[in-house]
Amino acid sequence: MFKFFVQAxxxxxxxxxxxxxxxxxxxxxxxxxxxxxxxxxxxLTPDELKSLGAEIILANTYHxxxxxxxxxxxxxxxxxxxxxxxxxxxxxSGGYQIFSLYEGNxxxxxxxxxxxxxxxxxxxxxxxxHIDGSIHFLTPRDVIKIQNNIGADIIMALDECIPHHADxxxxxxxxxRTHDWALQCKKAHKNPRQALFPIIQGGMYKNLRxxxxxxxxxxxxxxxxxxxxxxxxxKKQMYEILETIMPILPKNKPIYLMGVxxxxxxxxxxxxxxxxxxxxxxxxxxxxxxxxxxTGRRNIKNSKYRLDQKPLMExxxxxxxxxxxxxxxxxxxxxxxxxxxxxxxxxxxxxxxNLMRDARTAITKGKFRQFKKAFLAKFKAHAVRRRRTPQ
Amino acid sequence: MFKFFVQAxxxxxxxxxxxxxxxxxxxxxxxxxxxxxxxxxxxLTPDELKSLGAEIILANTYHxxxxxxxxxxxxxxxxxxxxxxxxxxxxxSGGYQIFSLYEGNxxxxxxxxxxxxxxxxxxxxxxxxHIDGSIHFLTPRDVIKIQNNIGADIIMALDECIPHHADxxxxxxxxxRTHDWALQCKKAHKNPRQALFPIIQGGMYKNLRxxxxxxxxxxxxxxxxxxxxxxxxxKKQMYEILETIMPILPKNKPIYLMGVxxxxxxxxxxxxxxxxxxxxxxxxxxxxxxxxxxTGRRNIKNSKYRLDQKPLMExxxxxxxxxxxxxxxxxxxxxxxxxxxxxxxxxxxxxxxNLMRDARTAITKGKFRQFKKAFLAKFKAHAVRRRRTPQ
Numbered sequence: 001m002f003k004f005f006v007q008a009x010x011x012x013x014x015x016x017x018x019x020x021x022x023x024x025x026x027x028x029x030x031x032x033x034x035x036x037x038x039x040x041x042x043x044l045t046p047d048e049l050k051s052l053g054a055e056i057i058l059a060n061t062y063h064x065x066x067x068x069x070x071x072x073x074x075x076x077x078x079x080x081x082x083x084x085x086x087x088x089x090x091x092x093s094g095g096y097q098i099f100s101l102y103e104g105n106x107x108x109x110x111x112x113x114x115x116x117x118x119x120x121x122x123x124x125x126x127x128x129x130h131i132d133g134s135i136h137f138l139t140p141r142d143v144i145k146i147q148n149n150i151g152a153d154i155i156m157a158l159d160e161c162i163p164h165h166a167d168x169x170x171x172x173x174x175x176x177r178t179h180d181w182a183l184q185c186k187k188a189h190k191n192p193r194q195a196l197f198p199i200i201q202g203g204m205y206k207n208l209r210x211x212x213x214x215x216x217x218x219x220x221x222x223x224x225x226x227x228x229x230x231x232x233x234x235k236k237q238m239y240e241i242l243e244t245i246m247p248i249l250p251k252n253k254p255i256y257l258m259g260v261x262x263x264x265x266x267x268x269x270x271x272x273x274x275x276x277x278x279x280x281x282x283x284x285x286x287x288x289x290x291x292x293x294x295t296g297r298r299n300i301k302n303s304k305y306r307l308d309q310k311p312l313m314e315x316x317x318x319x320x321x322x323x324x325x326x327x328x329x330x331x332x333x334x335x336x337x338x339x340x341x342x343x344x345x346x347x348x349x350x351x352x353x354n355l356m357r358d359a360r361t362a363i364t365k366g367k368f369r370q371f372k373k374a375f376l377a378k379f380k381a382h383a384v385r386r387r388r389t390p391q
Numbered sequence: 392m393f394k395f396f397v398q399a400x401x402x403x404x405x406x407x408x409x410x411x412x413x414x415x416x417x418x419x420x421x422x423x424x425x426x427x428x429x430x431x432x433x434x435l436t437p438d439e440l441k442s443l444g445a446e447i448i449l450a451n452t453y454h455x456x457x458x459x460x461x462x463x464x465x466x467x468x469x470x471x472x473x474x475x476x477x478x479x480x481x482x483x484s485g486g487y488q489i490f491s492l493y494e495g496n497x498x499x500x501x502x503x504x505x506x507x508x509x510x511x512x513x514x515x516x517x518x519x520x521h522i523d524g525s526i527h528f529l530t531p532r533d534v535i536k537i538q539n540n541i542g543a544d545i546i547m548a549l550d551e552c553i554p555h556h557a558d559x560x561x562x563x564x565x566x567x568r569t570h571d572w573a574l575q576c577k578k579a580h581k582n583p584r585q586a587l588f589p590i591i592q593g594g595m596y597k598n599l600r601x602x603x604x605x606x607x608x609x610x611x612x613x614x615x616x617x618x619x620x621x622x623x624x625x626k627k628q629m630y631e632i633l634e635t636i637m638p639i640l641p642k643n644k645p646i647y648l649m650g651v652x653x654x655x656x657x658x659x660x661x662x663x664x665x666x667x668x669x670x671x672x673x674x675x676x677x678x679x680x681x682x683x684x685x686t687g688r689r690n691i692k693n694s695k696y697r698l699d700q701k702p703l704m705e706x707x708x709x710x711x712x713x714x715x716x717x718x719x720x721x722x723x724x725x726x727x728x729x730x731x732x733x734x735x736x737x738x739x740x741x742x743x744x745n746l747m748r749d750a751r752t753a754i755t756k757g758k759f760r761q762f763k764k765a766f767l768a769k770f771k772a773h774a775v776r777r778r779r780t781p782q
Contacts, residue, residue: 067726339431342733
């Protein structure tokens, strides 16, 4: 029902290529999961995701619990059937969304307001719905039950996600709670068709991260997630934490770095042994007109593309680049036409999924380091504050 | 380059099935043209339009002249190439849009404001751009030149479109101007790869309509359009005007009723001998959540569809109905997801294009009257003020 094999490793790196077999299909690692928070990947049909070569998508427990409701999804025959995607799905537990949604919402920027909307207890989390302000209380057991109803192939334990600037005391307490909740989730989870992944926390503190990595590994669940990164820390901090914990983690389980998705971060994390990723970046950037090329990020709304008859990226095999020019795509944005959002989403997802396929090929050929170096030599990383935010 | 054959007629009706051959392909009449005002059919790719069986689409001279500019389109290799649609295209002259855009725009409702934005002279029309307020003056000759640059297969003469409540004196003057402009357009048009259609006007006055029908027919151009209907008059008025002019028109040319597109109006107009139609209705209704079924119009936002596991319409062959339930489509609308707009657009266009294919089959079998009667017996027409409005 749930198997993971490492097929190849590349010399002078921890990069590895593997296969993850789960109820709805086989996934080739390392892989990136497009985000379908509320039961859809924005602008795309499941058929388009298939054509892009997506092998698994991510949905969100918090959002689906609120709307349409996990019990309704169960009545509909589960999320796969309802949304028309018959490949693998992972559901994030919603812990991150509960803790960040108000912070991420510009109308709720101040801390005091944030505190009135979320209360963490040792037994679970109390929060106000971002939709209608109704009050909800969820225990780790509830979160498992909800994910059982939704029916994803991989489900996540409830965790407490903290800001990158949290002090050590706060980080330690949140980590402890995350560990207790992971145990409770393990106990509550009974469905053999769903694999539960617990989440490593510990903020920016290396000794906490090591403690958490050991605790989470000892739970001996089918996979391991690394949470609480991509929350505003620097790239250097993130890479250092990966370097601290990766050697401790079991080698026979898939490692999932949550919320990470810029091209350079993917390659650096693969280099350090990570197998799974998700991020809103490719889809959200696309809807704001940003697109990736091998030399870096561009924005189609730039007036210099007004008469440009080239595709978004030379030699790109995506549908958008095969069919449309920059001048036409810019026109769609100028006219506020939703087809533009879709065509850009297709390009960015293709770019990232293709980067993962190329990375995998390089690993199987034993040439990942060379591949990464060549890619990063051309690609100008965008100076953006990385942040895993609810879509 | 431009041929029209009538292949079949149905007894006790003027309904006819034909073939229109134009540079970019063959079109089976009667046919409906999805609207791609500004160089795209909202929410859809050209490939999706092909799968829906659309054989021709409509774009708008006024909009394309303003953005991206007809000279730019010429540089891009013409509209077909730029937008990635290699089938036939018709461009409306933009007369209707110039005259109605301010009236249709809620921020410019009052007449005096309308008058300040459009001035009609015998030599052409002066108007303010709805985009940036810049002033433009276009003669009939300019409108042809612009359409030559855009490169559609069928182009339209400039006409003066008047409100349905215009008095007879005003209607007569606008008709006279429309005739003069049609003559000037004919004189200015030289490109043998584009067929020019002149437009019958005359308001709601039968003798003016007869005069206009005769004048326009005598121009002996490859097709004939009927304008100034679907501007707020009753269905009865529209059908009576069709009955007045259709017997006068040549039998060997395609007749195009502009701006008409509700299912019941299409069948009534086909019954009276019309071959071509366009309307924003299927696409615009879709974006507001409305969808057609064989029993009439519904709206997906209705709360009764929240848990509904049926497709939009039973036995519908469209992509949307094959793949998704009403509950899922309603969810997409609740979440303001653009995929919902696309999936509804696909259903409504399929419904209308399929209705036209079924009408054609019924004509070739000599059973159009029975077909129309059976359809209208079940289909509850929506009590909506028909109005051809800029998209």
